[in-house]
Amino acid sequence: MQRENPVPINDLRRLYAAHADVIEQAALDALRSGWWLNGPRGKAFSEAFAGYLGVSDCVLVANGTDALELALRAILGDRDAGRHEIVTVANAGGYTTTAARQVGLVPVYADIEAGSQLLAIDAAVGALTAGTIAVVATHLYGNAVDIPALRQAIDRAGFGNVMVVEDCAQSHGARIGARMTGSMGDVATFSFYPTKNLGAMGDGGALVTGNSGLAASARKLQQYGWSAKYEIAHRGGRNSRMDEVQAAILSAMLPHLDINNAERRRILDRYEAATRTAVRFIDRNEGAVVHLAVALSDDRDGFRASLSQRGVASEIHYPILDTDQPGWVALPRREGPAGIPVSRKNASAIVSLPCFPGMTEAEIDRVVAAISDWEAR
Ligand SMILES: Cc1ncc(COP(=O)(O)O)c(C=O)c1O
Incomplete structure (x- = not known):
């Protein structure tokens, strides 16, 4: 095959x-x-x-x-x-x-x-x-x-x-x-x-x-x-x-920006409809556009491996917080008084899925199926 x-x-x-x-x-x-x-x-x-x-x-x-x-x-x-x-x-x-x-x-x-x-x-x-x-x-x-x-x-x-x-x-x-x-x-x-x-x-x-x-x-x-x-x-x-x-x-x-934004939004709407508890796409406000289709998953690496097995690429935006970038460790910086616990926790949970103008319906269906498979495992 x-x-x-x-x-x-x-x-x-x-x-x-x-x-x-x-x-x-x-x-x-x-x-x-x-x-x-x-x-x-x-x-x-x-x-x-x-x-x-x-x-x-x-x-x-x-x-x-x-x-x-x-x-x-x-x-x-x-x-x-x-x-x-x-x-x-x-x-x-x-x-x-x-x-x-x-x-x-x-x-x-x-x-x-x-x-x-x-x-x-x-x-x-x-x-x-x-x-x-x-x-x-x-x-x-x-x-x-x-x-x-x-x-x-x-x-x-x-x-x-x-x-x-x-x-x-x-x-x-x-x-x-x-x-x-x-x-x-x-x-x-x-x-x-x-x-x-x-x-x-x-x-x-x-x-x-x-x-x-x-x-x-x-x-x-x-x-x-x-x-x-x-x-x-x-x-x-x-x-x-x-x-x-x-x-x-x-x-x-x-002149094509709003149309392409609507297309990205339509794709993410399809993905969101397939999620239940294992994967959650980040909250969007009313006027948001979609640049990246970013989800949170407690078992991010497992989810990515499962996507990859099903032929769906994924990425992490971004894997390293600014506070942890090796080139900047010696340079002056600080965290606010409350620290950045949420940023730290989510850095290991975020994952970006394919979402771009020109994706075919078959590709969107494959990503939806891959999300559904992970949810149903
Ligand atoms: C949030 C954000 N700010 C700034 C930039 C910097 O833009 P550029 O790559 O054009 O320098 C980027 C992307 O690359 C970005 O995603």
Whole structure:
């Protein structure tokens, strides 16, 4: 008997094939224009994306980690990093910590909610000190942190000067009520890494904000710290920009974002209907999108082995907490006063299943059957 191909965790060739005509036209036009950086296609995409989110400013940069770094640098301004801190979570892949370390800020880790895996607002507020300059809330797996509630809690605790950064690398198109993720904090960052809900065909990122001062700072910092051509008036500048080919491709793909998000959601709905007690998908709020189909399982390794036997790929996002990354053990960091027990417990229970636009019905059925088999064992 011929074995079926495994169900992959993702297959970007299918996304490409579904949109090849518009992608190829967009890329070809950009290449033939002879204008490959800082041109009209970047301007068009930044305006379209700002319009989609309902924000005034969108600064295109090279990737999502740069966007986080530039956001933190813009917030820090002319202050020395010194012992200044940011509060964030330890379970979101390390990108915020990487950015904070580039700027010289100390990461302070707050715990997450058990059901959603998102930053727990109480824990974030409990971790604030006089040295905190920002809370970075990651909308992990497509699920949205309630930013207005976070803002209110921070203000109520007397930290009105602390800024809120939304990391939207996994939440393109997600909402809290009527407001898009990326439009509620002081500043927000996006990655357009190819597997993201809105992905480029290479690297890309954006910083978005309704704060004109932060936008102006970010624009200078992304371009060497220039105040005018060849005049460096701001320290901490560097080069980070998106090329015109990627911007053109993103403009071509933006109109498909909501449709592709609905497709991911439909797939996860199918999986959720097959779960009983052994596997539980993480809680999603009303306006959430699905970036990854992440479940919790007490016997995660057994479940993964069973999936693999049935030809279903799985992954772990993310296997190592920021607090435990070997390269960072000697660097300054701390946990909030309540520690991070939920983050620690769930790191050994999370597992991501295939969920991407272009999955066939037969593949979705196979994943559903594999979940059902594990539940029935
Ligand atoms: C939550 C989160 N933040 C930030 C990033 C960083 O984005 P990039 O890979 O474009 O630097 C990613 C993904 O890679 C991410 O998943």
